[in-house]
Amino acid sequence: xxxxxxxxTLRLTAEEGADLLARKQLSAAELHGAYxxxxxERDPELHCYLRxxxxxxxxxxxxxxxxxxxxxxxxxxxxxxxxxxYVPVFDATVAARCKAAGxxxxxxxxxxxxxxxxxxxxxxxGPTKNPWDPTRVPGGSGGGTxxxxxxxxxxxxxxxxxxxxxxxxxxxxxxxxxxxxxGTVSRYGVIAFASSLDQIGPVARNVRDCALxxxxxxxxxxxxxxxxxxxxxxxxPEDEDLTGVRIGVPKEMNEAEGIEPGVxxxxxxxxxxxxxLGADVGECSLPRSIAYGLPCYYLIAPAEASxxxxxxxxVRYGPxxxxxxxxxxxxxxxxxxxxxxxxxxxxxxxxALSAGYxxxxxxxxxxxxxxxxxxxxxxxxxxxxxxxxxxxxxxxxLGAKATDPLAMYLSDLxxxxxxxxGLPGLNVPCGLSAGLPVGLQLIGPQxxxxxxxxxxxxxxxxxxxxxxxxxxR
Amino acid sequence: MAITREEVLHVAKLARxxxxxEELERLTHELGAILEAVGxxxxxxLDDVPPTSHPLELVNSWGEDELRPSLTPDxxxxxxxxxxxxxxxxxxxx
Numbered sequence: 309x310x311x312x313x314x315x316x317t318l319r320l321t322a323e324e325g326a327d328l329l330a331r332k333q334l335s336a337a338e339l340h341g342a343y344x345x346x347x348x349e350r351d352p353e354l355h356c357y358l359r360x361x362x363x364x365x366x367x368x369x370x371x372x373x374x375x376x377x378x379x380x381x382x383x384x385x386x387x388x389x390x391x392x393x394y395v396p397v398f399d400a401t402v403a404a405r406c407k408a409a410g411x412x413x414x415x416x417x418x419x420x421x422x423x424x425x426x427x428x429x430x431x432x433x434g435p436t437k438n439p440w441d442p443t444r445v446p447g448g449s450g451g452g453t454x455x456x457x458x459x460x461x462x463x464x465x466x467x468x469x470x471x472x473x474x475x476x477x478x479x480x481x482x483x484x485x486x487x488x489x490x491g492t493v494s495r496y497g498v499i500a501f502a503s504s505l506d507q508i509g510p511v512a513r514n515v516r517d518c519a520l521x522x523x524x525x526x527x528x529x530x531x532x533x534x535x536x537x538x539x540x541x542x543x544x545p546e547d548e549d550l551t552g553v554r555i556g557v558p559k560e561m562n563e564a565e566g567i568e569p570g571v572x573x574x575x576x577x578x579x580x581x582x583x584x585l586g587a588d589v590g591e592c593s594l595p596r597s598i599a600y601g602l603p604c605y606y607l608i609a610p611a612e613a614s615x616x617x618x619x620x621x622x623v624r625y626g627p628x629x630x631x632x633x634x635x636x637x638x639x640x641x642x643x644x645x646x647x648x649x650x651x652x653x654x655x656x657x658x659x660a661l662s663a664g665y666x667x668x669x670x671x672x673x674x675x676x677x678x679x680x681x682x683x684x685x686x687x688x689x690x691x692x693x694x695x696x697x698x699x700x701x702x703x704x705x706l707g708a709k710a711t712d713p714l715a716m717y718l719s720d721l722x723x724x725x726x727x728x729x730g731l732p733g734l735n736v737p738c739g740l741s742a743g744l745p746v747g748l749q750l751i752g753p754q755x756x757x758x759x760x761x762x763x764x765x766x767x768x769x770x771x772x773x774x775x776x777x778x779x780x781r
Numbered sequence: 782m783a784i785t786r787e788e789v790l791h792v793a794k795l796a797r798x799x800x801x802x803e804e805l806e807r808l809t810h811e812l813g814a815i816l817e818a819v820g821x822x823x824x825x826x827l828d829d830v831p832p833t834s835h836p837l838e839l840v841n842s843w844g845e846d847e848l849r850p851s852l853t854p855d856x857x858x859x860x861x862x863x864x865x866x867x868x869x870x871x872x873x874x875x
Contacts, residue, residue, distance in 0.1 A: 365798070399854040401869060426853060492835040504835050533842035534835070564827060569798035603819040614796060624871050625860035636873035653810055655789070658796040672822045674832030675851070679825070713811055714818055730836020754837070 311660030314450060315342040318776045319458035321710050322517040325369040325463055330387055340364035340412050345416070347461050350780075354437045356446075356456035359383060360415035368410030368704045371521075372456045373464035375416040377508070378497040378608035381405050387419040387449075390645025392621045392627055401529045402466055402508050409524050414462050421647045422471050422617065423501045425449050426575025426719035427712050430649045437706070440744055440777040444703040447477030448717075453511050454481040462519050464512040468498060468507045472698075472723030473607050474753035478511055479747025482775050484518045484764065485511045487723075489754045490730035493522075494529035502612035503534075505605075505727055513775050515765040517526040517637040517738065519544050526714060540756045541700045551586035553763055554689030555579070559591055560598040561722050567700045570741025575697045578738040578748045581770050582695070592687045592694070594725065597680045601725035604680065606717060607660050607673035614657030617650060649655070652713060681729040685696075688753045693763050696722050698735045698747035728752045731750040737773045745773075783813040 314331055325614060328334040344360060351357055358375050361382065372378060376645030378396035380403075385391040399407065406413070420505065428436040428451030436451040438444040438457035446455040446766035454477035457465055467474040469487040478485030485510045493508045500506060510521035523542035528535045557579060583589045622628035622641030629640040646654070660669035700721060703721050709716040727732050733750055738748040748767070750760050774781075789809045793800050800808065856868050863870040 394860050397852060397859050476836075491839070528843050533841065533844075534837070536837065536839070551848065598821055600825065603821045606815065606819045613793075618797075622862060625872055626862070628862040630872070632872060634872050635797065636799070637872050638797050642797055643799045643801070643804075646798070652802070652808065652811060652815075654796050654798065655792055655812060656819075657786075659784070659792045659812070659816070660819075662792065662795060668823060670818070671832060672825075672827065674834060675827040675830040676822050677833040678830050679827065681836070714814060728836075767793060 309364030310517040315339065317342055317346045317641065320463060321513055322463040323520060328781060329368065329745035332374055332562050335365045336412060338372045340414065343370055343462055347529045350459050350486070350773055351461060353442055354439055354455055354459055355434055356417055356436050356461055357415040357454070358385065358418055358433055358454045360432060361413045361638050364412035366407060366412040367409040367594065368412070369463055370412040370414045371406050372414050372453055373403060374450050374453050374460035374465070376419055376465050376468050376499045377403055377466060378499070379413065379416065382416060384499070387433060388498050388645065388650070389432045390626045394625050399499060400725045401494035401531060402525045403497065404430070405525050406710065406758065414496050415454055417465060419452055420449035420649065422499065422650050423449040423468050423470060424613070424653055425491065426476055427709065429706065430647060432647055435459050435706060437606050439780060440482065440703065444705050444744070445480065447480035447699065447703065450477045450511065453482060454478050454485065457481070457483050457511050457513055457564045458775065459780065464517050466512060466525070467511050469507050469509055469727065470501050470609055471727050472508045472720040474511060474719060475698050475723050475733050475735040475747070475749060478731065478744065480703040482737045482745030483511060483776070484515050485509065485735045486518050486757070487523055487733045488522060488757060489527065489732045491534050492526045492538060494535050496529055500608040500616040503616065504612060505609060515761055520640050522674055528616060532598060534562070534597050540758065542760070543758045545761045547762055548769050549586045550582055550628055550763060550766050553587045553693060553759070554691045555587045555589045556581055556592040556687055556694045557589065558594045558652035558694055558696060560593065560595055564700065564721060566597060566718060566721065566723045568702065568741060571697045571701060572592050574739035574741055574746035575748055578767060579695060582767060583607040585770055590691070592691060594612045594683050594687060597683045597725035598721070599698040599730060600676050601680060602721055604673045604676040604728060605724045606656070606678065610653040611660045611670050612657070614626070614654045614661065617654055670718050677728050680725050682733060684726065684729045687731045688776050692752065692756070692759050694751040696749050698723060701748060702744035722749060730754060732757050732760060734764050734769055736764040736768070737775060738771055739773065743778065798830060843867055
């Protein structure tokens with residue numbers, strides 16, 4: 309059914325889109341087509357998508373999926389040459405759940421190779437640009453999904469988060485991203501990076517859409533034995549006040565070296581606003597989580613990655629570099645197929661797991677992980693939600709950190725500690741610094757997504773942040 | 782704690798990566814810097830702290846023991862570089 313209706317994909321929320329579809333003012337094919345038209349117009353500049361799907365399959369609101377999520381019949385590369393041409397013969401559970409909810413796939417979005425990176429510059433298929441300023445990065449690894457949502461190239465999308473790959477790009481692009489509690493969303497069919505950390509989560513233009521998408525993908529999956537049922541149903545937030553919510557401000561996470569003054573200022577204002585909305589705000593401390601979170605992560609994640617990425621051997625899938633002997637073939641295939649960052653992490657992880665170093669590196673890092681979890685648990689005895697900047701900086705310029713791995717790793721300083729403890733985290737835009745979005749990170753105990761949505765929603769209403777990039781308005 | 786070129790070569794062998802000379806040089810330098818940064822975890826005395834391998838305290842996850850459809854051979858080999866019958870064909874390993 310065609311209608312005299314103009315679809316502004318920059319502003320339409322998924323909830324509004326679903327309403328238009330329900331009232332038959334628009335067909336799913338028309339809605340899908342509107343996003344594809346926006347892609348045709350803006351994606352040549354931004355490069356959010358690695359590929360798009362021309363036909364709308366389903367009668368619901370369409371979605372963008374990070375190219376780390378297996379999609380039956382649609383090439384899935386994880387941003388790597390080593391999976392170029394790989395066409396999955398099955399759907400990841402999250403893709404299947406989106407399809408079962410009637411959601412057509414708009415396309416597969418760009419990512420740092422194997423989700424390793426904080427800028428999407430590590431994609432073998434070229435970087436994604438930030439819709440607020442195309443000379444800057446969208447964050448990473450899920451820069452493709454985050455930039456697509458902010459540029460009106462998708463109403464919502466899915467990302468994956470190991471140490472900040474949902475929250476940090478949402479921060480840099482000015483939208484809402486949830487890293488869910490570990491175990492609440494199936495990882496079946498998601499290309500693995502670090503299995504004790506990887507989580508799939510929603511990215512949307514506002515908190516309600518984010519909660520709605522989470523409700524669609526969450527819950528136990530028999531195909532992923534690390535999944536559990538939610539403890540309570542997802543509630544779409546409605547309250548505009550924060551009465552009774554206890555908000556802790558971890559000193560180290562708000563005063564860390566490297567936090568830009570404009571970021572600190574926007575976050576400080578959001579915290580003041582939370583108090584005005586009725587929240588009970590106090591200061592707390594997570595000293596060792598911040599001091600040791602990053603080193604702990606950069607031992608555990610590469611160690612697990614070195615094991616997960618052992619499967620790319622040129623035997624079962626992906627391009628092969630031929631050689632006379634088996635091991636030569638494997639070694640050449642892996643050298644040609646992996647980019648610099650996966651190689652760095654495979655090497656680091658293999659070293660950390662190797663004989664003579666295991667206890668000092670990987671074993672010690674697992675103990676630090678316990679320390680981080682305990683510190684957070686102690687803070688949650690007094691507070692419901694912990695707040696900080698999501699990223700220490702706003703979006704940085706393309707190339708600014710590309711040749712310095714350690715500088716790039718610092719982008720995730722504030723997102724990593726809660727990931728180590730399996731805690732959920734929500735990014736909510738809280739203002740601009742130098743014309744670029746600043747993200748507020750809300751962290752809660754395991755299974756506290758409803759509290760994060762409630763807090764994020766009340767702040768979102770009060771802050772009235774305009775998520776449409778200024779240059780596209 | 783720096784890492785030597787020989788150690789990097791050894792690790793590359795374990796990881797089945799044939800690195801170019803340029804990569805070997807660069808990785809020796811980069812891994813040295815990264816190991817120095819992550820080596821910070823050694824500062825903490827954690828003898829009494831148990832390790833965490835997984836963020837949820839799950840013990841067992843039971844499922845019914847029942848037959849389910851699996852992939853067909855053609856699906857299994859759909860992405861294989863080389864197939865011979867129902868086998869993946871590879872160069873000789875010995």
